[in-house]
Amino acid sequence: MSTEPSTKKARTHPPYELLYWPTLPGRGEFIRLVFEATSTSYTDVSNESKDGINDVLAVKAEDSTGDSDGNPPAFAPPALRIPGEGKGGKNLLLYQTPSILSYLGDKLGFAGEDEAERHWIMSHALTALDLNNETHDTHHPVSVAKYYEDQKEPALLKATDFREARLPKFFGFFERVLKGNKSGDGKYLVGGKLSYADTTLWQVLDGLLFAFPKEMAVRKKEFPTLFDTFYPSVKEQKGIKEYLASKRRLPYGNGVFRHYEELDRQ
Amino acid sequence: MSTEPSTKKARTHPPYELLYWPTLPGRGEFIRLVFEATSTSYTDVSNESKDGINDVLAVKAEDSTGDSDGNPPAFAPPALRIPGEGKGGKNLLLYQTPSILSYLGDKLGFAGEDEAERHWIMSHALTALDLNNETHDTHHPVSVAKYYEDQKEPALLKATDFREARLPKFFGFFERVLKGNKSGDGKYLVGGKLSYADTTLWQVLDGLLFAFPKEMAVRKKEFPTLFDTFYPSVKEQKGIKEYLASKRRLPYGNGVFRHYEELDRQ
Numbered sequence: 001m002s003t004e005p006s007t008k009k010a011r012t013h014p015p016y017e018l019l020y021w022p023t024l025p026g027r028g029e030f031i032r033l034v035f036e037a038t039s040t041s042y043t044d045v046s047n048e049s050k051d052g053i054n055d056v057l058a059v060k061a062e063d064s065t066g067d068s069d070g071n072p073p074a075f076a077p078p079a080l081r082i083p084g085e086g087k088g089g090k091n092l093l094l095y096q097t098p099s100i101l102s103y104l105g106d107k108l109g110f111a112g113e114d115e116a117e118r119h120w121i122m123s124h125a126l127t128a129l130d131l132n133n134e135t136h137d138t139h140h141p142v143s144v145a146k147y148y149e150d151q152k153e154p155a156l157l158k159a160t161d162f163r164e165a166r167l168p169k170f171f172g173f174f175e176r177v178l179k180g181n182k183s184g185d186g187k188y189l190v191g192g193k194l195s196y197a198d199t200t201l202w203q204v205l206d207g208l209l210f211a212f213p214k215e216m217a218v219r220k221k222e223f224p225t226l227f228d229t230f231y232p233s234v235k236e237q238k239g240i241k242e243y244l245a246s247k248r249r250l251p252y253g254n255g256v257f258r259h260y261e262e263l264d265r266q
Numbered sequence: 267m268s269t270e271p272s273t274k275k276a277r278t279h280p281p282y283e284l285l286y287w288p289t290l291p292g293r294g295e296f297i298r299l300v301f302e303a304t305s306t307s308y309t310d311v312s313n314e315s316k317d318g319i320n321d322v323l324a325v326k327a328e329d330s331t332g333d334s335d336g337n338p339p340a341f342a343p344p345a346l347r348i349p350g351e352g353k354g355g356k357n358l359l360l361y362q363t364p365s366i367l368s369y370l371g372d373k374l375g376f377a378g379e380d381e382a383e384r385h386w387i388m389s390h391a392l393t394a395l396d397l398n399n400e401t402h403d404t405h406h407p408v409s410v411a412k413y414y415e416d417q418k419e420p421a422l423l424k425a426t427d428f429r430e431a432r433l434p435k436f437f438g439f440f441e442r443v444l445k446g447n448k449s450g451d452g453k454y455l456v457g458g459k460l461s462y463a464d465t466t467l468w469q470v471l472d473g474l475l476f477a478f479p480k481e482m483a484v485r486k487k488e489f490p491t492l493f494d495t496f497y498p499s500v501k502e503q504k505g506i507k508e509y510l511a512s513k514r515r516l517p518y519g520n521g522v523f524r525h526y527e528e529l530d531r532q
Contacts, residue, residue: 062438065446072386072443072456075393075436085382092382096389098364103385115351116358119369120338123362127341133399141407142420143427154408154420161409170341172328177338180331190338 022046033199036243159263186229207257288312299465302509425529452495473523
């Protein structure tokens with residue numbers, strides 16, 4: 001995987017290290033998109049080195065009470081390691097996607113213009129991540145540790161409810177947020193510029209288009225601001241456009257966004 | 267419902283208004299605990315006035331594109347309204363429990379001593395709220411809009427996995443966080459004083475003790491720091507102790523934490 005060329009921004013920011021599972025977008029993708037949209041240099045540890053996965057396993061090890069730098073253990077990846085930014089100039093380690101997004105949003109100017117915008121951005125990103133979790137549960141409604149094939153019957157029930165009740169509820173909400181934000185022209189959820197709320201929602205929509213193509217072909221027409229203005233606009237943003245065309249953008253596989261024909265609209 | 271006596275803190279803070287469903291603790295409880303633990307005056311709108319529920323319904327109305335103060339709509343309660351703190355001195359409206367907790371944590375000195383602690387507190391609170399969501403899904407694994415009785419079969423499967431795999435995973439994690447935080451003496455997740463991570467985790471543990479009494483009687487013994495030190499310590503904290511003895515603390519009912527004998531350990 002190629003590394004970013006050194007830029008001014010890269011030199012003025014600490015060497016951010018993303019700790020996440022290799023080969024799939026997953027929840028790590030919400031964090032990658034923030035780096036890419038702000039042209040910030042980062043290391044995707046498990047994808048860029050063969051032994052990188054050991055760092056991921058170490059922070060979530062089920063016997064860890066934290067690391068030698070005073071950081072607590074992580075419940076699950078993704079985690080973000082920031083050399084020099086922790087207690088006493090040591091490494092800082094953060095986990096939980098919304099906490100990492102909020103941290104990076106503040107540092108990289110990707111979290112709005114004032115306190116109100118900052119919190120609306122956090123709230124909308126959390127709602128998009130709730131939709132991400134509900135998507136996961138369509139194929140794993142009973143147990144995250146068991147195979148899809150062993151929970152297929154409840155998955156069919158869950159996916160039906162998700163498609164019929166939850167998708168329109170979430171899409172309708174974001175359509176209204178976009179319409180209510182006059183300075184966003186349908187392109188931004190909050191204010192007049194891109195934020196991590198936008199990239200987070202965009203990623204969930206993109207994953208849903210992969211996982212539920214038949215359902216989404218119908219839903220797209222019901223929420224025109226979301227799908228005709230917002231979705232294509234984020235895709236064309238500086239940094240995002242180049243990223244999506246690069247090898248760093250990983251294909252969907254057996255993560256949150258999976259395509260099972262039987263769970264899609266029949 | 268009685269209102270708090272005016273205190274110095276009450277007079278120096280804006281008039282916080284919690285917008286949540288009446289009569290049950292629910293997700294509103296995580297926010298109430300922050301106010302109570304910091305002796306901060308607040309209005310619990312739907313519980314303190316007969317028409318208060320209309321304010322809750324208005325912020326989540328499914329045709330709203332936001333209010334006349336420039337705030338976006340809320341996806342779901344709880345929401346927090348803070349007169350005078352929004353754009354141009356208007357009302358600020360926030361939604362999403364973790365976003366409200368983070369806002370209040372900063373304002374009320376209930377979010378740690380520095381940037382690292384602030385984000386660890388957010389991360390741990392998010393993890394406790396994930397456990398809260400998984401608890402909800404034990405009785406509603408297929409559809410939030412349908413009755414428990416109409417999804418009882420998958421609920422039995424989900425609750426079994428939750429009790430056997432998820433509870434020990436979450437409890438084991440928090441046990442390790444408590445052990446790793448040397449300055450907390452088992453009483454605080456981060457640093458040497460109470461934060462919204464502690465009150466949030468405490469509320470989830472308390473709800474689980476109500477919902478799964480047989481399972482918890484066994485699990486309690488496996489995680490002694492969590493249940494013999496942390497849980498009773500939070501309960502005795504200034505503000506919390508008085509609150510729990512007051513009429514403002516609402517009983518569990520048909521919310522996230524429900525007791526169904528068939529979902530508990532057999």
